[in-house]
Amino acid sequence: MSTDLPHMSGAPTLEDVARVAGVSRATVSRVINGIRNVAPDIQEAVHRAIETTGYVPNRAARSLVTRRTGAVALVVSGAGDAEGGEPFESRVFADPFFGRVASGVVGYLRPRGIHPVLMLADSAQTRDDVVSFLRQGSADGALVVSTHGEDPLPKLLVDAGLPAVLWARPARPIPISYVDLAHRAGAALAADHLVARGCRRVATISGPFDVPAAQDRLSGFQEAMAGHGHPYVPAVEGDFMPASGEAGMHRLIKEHPDIDGVFAANDLMAQGALLALRDLGRRVPDDVAVIGFDDSAAVTCRPPLTTVRQPMEDMAAEMARLLLAQVADPDFRVTSVIVQPTLVVRESA
Amino acid sequence: MSTDLPHMSGAPTLEDVARVAGVSRATVSRVINGIRNVAPDIQEAVHRAIETTGYVPNRAARSLVTRRTGAVALVVSGAGDAEGGEPFESRVFADPFFGRVASGVVGYLRPRGIHPVLMLADSAQTRDDVVSFLRQGSADGALVVSTHGEDPLPKLLVDAGLPAVLWARPARPIPISYVDLAHRAGAALAADHLVARGCRRVATISGPFDVPAAQDRLSGFQEAMAGHGHPYVPAVEGDFMPASGEAGMHRLIKEHPDIDGVFAANDLMAQGALLALRDLGRRVPDDVAVIGFDDSAAVTCRPPLTTVRQPMEDMAAEMARLLLAQVADPDFRVTSVIVQPTLVVRESA
């Protein structure tokens, strides 16, 4: 249907549209970008010409001059040398956490016509790749989700002066925007609920101590319990995976057989804990109440998990919003957003 | 450390490197792209100049002339108007299926320095966006995962002459490359195993009838069972989600209380079926043997699921490989790859 122009090779360009519409390149550009006023009849002619030629602006040419790409990098950054030996990408994408973050990012970006470029950084080499990618002008900025607090990527980005927004507060203070959850407040919610429920012997399965969020959830929980008159809370360290929750639960019950309440630092570990409790013949929540964190895997558990909800999609969208603001205005100052969690009561506690 | 050049504004360009190295732009370009011979000492000088200037080639400028971007679109295409009302992106990214495909794609693309751009197409508008995106030259081709067989996107892509590779054979024949699993053979594997195990009353929980893969798994299973002397296999339709597996299992047991073997068209539904069987007090695998499909959620089930393994990561990598071949050589003919599944025996059957 776009064969009206007989002797044109390749994709139509602005020049072609201009010729068909009988105006100059500049005018077509103005119409397309809606910049300045253009007489209505000329606009009409240009639109018709675009229609007949099937013109689509060339992104490379455009971003060569505008210095904008309309793309952002969505980077998952962490260590690739896990014991499992499983490739980093497998672990990342298998994690429902990543899925929800991606969902929130895409939900915000898509209506704005911008798309995320998926990147993984799990080594010095790949971290440099991310920096190069941005410096090349392949994307306007980066949304970074680090799996470890000590991740060096954020600093590299800051040093290179590249727009970036982090998921979660970095372990060391860096002048960079981030979005995070009030983990301590969330953990306190869990503590309050367990105590209100009448639990007297409460323990916790923590996340890895080198993850700031895990630290906060642990200390927040311990503090809140102390406030309720329980200065000592047995704790075991997990790795946020179901198996570690299961193992942790077994250990806790072995060392403290009279436990009647458990707070797991995420739903996956809570799910593992549930499995362990069933194996041990303990009823949930009657014998042991269980509370998770994140509200990620909560409904697929048996019984459905009471959990501290982390609105990941909203937080991810907020990251995207901050990044775009930063890209649009280089003087945009570093801003951090702390989101409040809520307790979702289901059956496990 | 790159302040050696006092009066340079913005990022260093080829020109800057050339000046520092005392050669021409063309020579620097040749060194960077490794094209033609350049005298060793000059190469050395150029590399040093790149080092001191901190030069990174501008991607837009490069792709403007090469007509290559070094990016591919990873498109999830489906219907956005689900009953759930949940946004499309949430459902897509929550699905471990997508995670594994993404993992395979990234695993293949990353070592080659190319990155996938995440796109969702769930309406006529967004499908056009994908086509425009490619026509703009924002990506060199598309990897398309359709959630429904009748998805119109593949045809749009073919009509526009854009390089694309599909996950799974499209419902209507289209001249486009795809990678698919031998679903019927996989279902037969499940049938053989159930029969060999001694199951006499076998039923199946199918996927949505409008998904070609679900049809194939169903008919492949029925055919294989017929071959084993079981011409009639009770079947209920699910939607690949755990809840539908649970409901389906309840229905099957109600209508056929003596069932001793079940084949679910994916692991998620098998997981639901397991839940239902526990609620009903049936032991797995002693009373009822259960086989899933995909090997996606199999290990987190209780008991661990015997399942038909679909090597999704390998298949996704194969898609990427085909796409790059097609991008590199426009005359590359349409190729389809059919992957053979294997049976993974765990505890549930």
Added chain:
DNA sequence: CACGAGGTGGAGAGCGCTCTCCGGTTCTGC
């Protein structure tokens, strides 16, 4: 020693777009 072949670096023409000027036209106000 002359001449052609082969190898190597430079000059310069674009790739398709945006955006700053500039010149011409139409309004406005006194």
Added chain:
DNA sequence: GCAGAACCGGAGAGCGCTCTCCACCTCGTG
């Protein structure tokens, strides 16, 4: 009725890169 402002379209200079020519130089060969 005219100066000045406001408006609007065109010309043209790049954005940073690749790549085709072309010029030059060094050999090898008859």
